[in-house]
């Protein structure tokens with residue numbers, strides 16, 4: 001058999017027992033819970049994706065059939081499947097099939113390319129990869145075949161489209177069972193495989209502050225807790241219609257409460273390939289969407305679109321959750337006044353802790369804070385650089401632990417030693433202020449990351465790849481402010497004597513290494529030196545201020 005879950009860090013036994021005793025951990029798997037919902041509401045609509053409309057019974061039947069077919073392909077419990085699918089019904093059905101079979105989906109994003117996928121597949125020891133065929137002019141299938149040729153563990157390609165070179169047709173894997181008898185047999189067979197609720201349900205990808213992204217193991221117990229708590233604060237129930245506009249493999253639209261929350265509640269999920277406002281608004285009106293999740297850049301587009309066009313397409317929309325990066329206060333106020341729905345600010349992380357404003361909070365809380373932890377058992381501390389708790393009202397570094405915040409990244413003991421304090425406190429790298437009413441305001445961060453419209457870019461990763469270009473003396477990637485995206489990547493570069501660079505050369509070099517497009521620097525600052533701090537590190541704060549000043553002068 002393949003890898004085991006040895007790289008998974010677990011909670012201390014006494015704490016786990018406490019979470020169980022108090023009901024935060026229900027000891028049921030996502031697969032069995034969603035099957036139970038399907039038994040209760042077989043004929044309700046579960047999923048809408050363009051012309052495809054699927055009942056709970058049909059979704060559950062497809063998932064069970066697919067679970068059995070994954071086993072027949074050789075997948076075993078605890079095997080990993082790298083999932084890089086566009087938003088669509090196949091993503092949901094395959095994810096459920098994995099939960100049922102005990103196969104662990106690794107949630108890659110459609111924007112990932114060779115560099116990211118190679119790393120994620122090898123770190124997770126994936127046996128298979130599920131890809132679209134050609135999507136937005138990129139041949140995902142061709143890349144998947146190249147990865148199979150290079151990586152020892154990887155040998156199955158599942159393609160949503162026309163399979164080549166021995167790839168497996170994902171639509172056949174997800175096909176309905178032949179008849180009622182077949183269905184019964186499959187159901188009984190798959191029920192027996194029900195995995196351990198303390199085993200990982202899926203691996204999520206970290207926002208990344210280090211050279212290479214880390215994997216976050218989310219157990220059935222912890223993820224169900226995350227989903228329950230976010231479902232409660234979003235007040236989501238079986239009458240809701242949830243719109244997926246962000247990439248489905250991201251924690252926010254997946255589980256906060258997202259697709260999985262909607263499925264556990266018996267609600268309907270509507271999938272869109274992108275959050276583009278014209279299509280999103282038409283879909284909201286046509287399907288009667290009641291709740292969706294957006295990053296601030298998308299919320300901004302929706303507000304501007306609605307302010308321009310007017311009309312009542314958004315009448316059914318009850319709640320818009322906004323998170324992933326800091327929502328500017330001026331836009332926060334316009335969610336209510338322009339979109340006529342309740343804003344829920346969500347300050348979350350794939351590593352666990354989710355903070356959110358509550359729907360009945362005062363306007364000032366909803367519009368100027370990022371809310372508070374969603375679960376009673378979430379613990380937070382806000383510390384100064386010496387490790388002492390700061391008083392309310394003062395900024396400090398956020399640390400957290402709780403029933404859905406894992407105690408370590410997958411297979412990363414050295415990194416874990418740096419990211420977690422004694423006692424299992426995860427340091428998110430965010431600088432926050434806690435107000436006396438308990439709500440958090442995100443002031444900034446002390447991690448070396450660039451947040452481009454909610455997509456996280458590790459400065460260290462970009463720099464290490466730029467250093468592979470001959471003639472680079474020194475380089476630093478920093479965030480530059482952007483009115484639409486919040487931040488974009490600006491690269492400072494000191495060339496060696498006699499060498500010159502332009503932005504295109506740097507971008508072509510990085511593209512050639514196979515990195516995702518969203519990570520590419522969008523401005524190059526050629527300089528003769530980079531300032532350093534007292535301890536001799538590159539002074540990124542000075543660089544951020546420098547580029548912000550230059551941009552404000554050029555406006």
Ligand code: J2J
Pocket residue numbers: 206207250251252253256322323324325326327345346347348349350351354370428429430442445454456
């Ligand atoms: C400021 N910074 C924020 C916010 C996240 C829900 C919502 C978001 C994520 C997410 C998520 C922020 N204001 N409202 O997983 O379930 C920054 C912080 C945080 C990092 C986590 C969810 N909301 N951030 O964004 O794992 O810096 O998760 O530590 O992608 O995003 O990034 P990620």
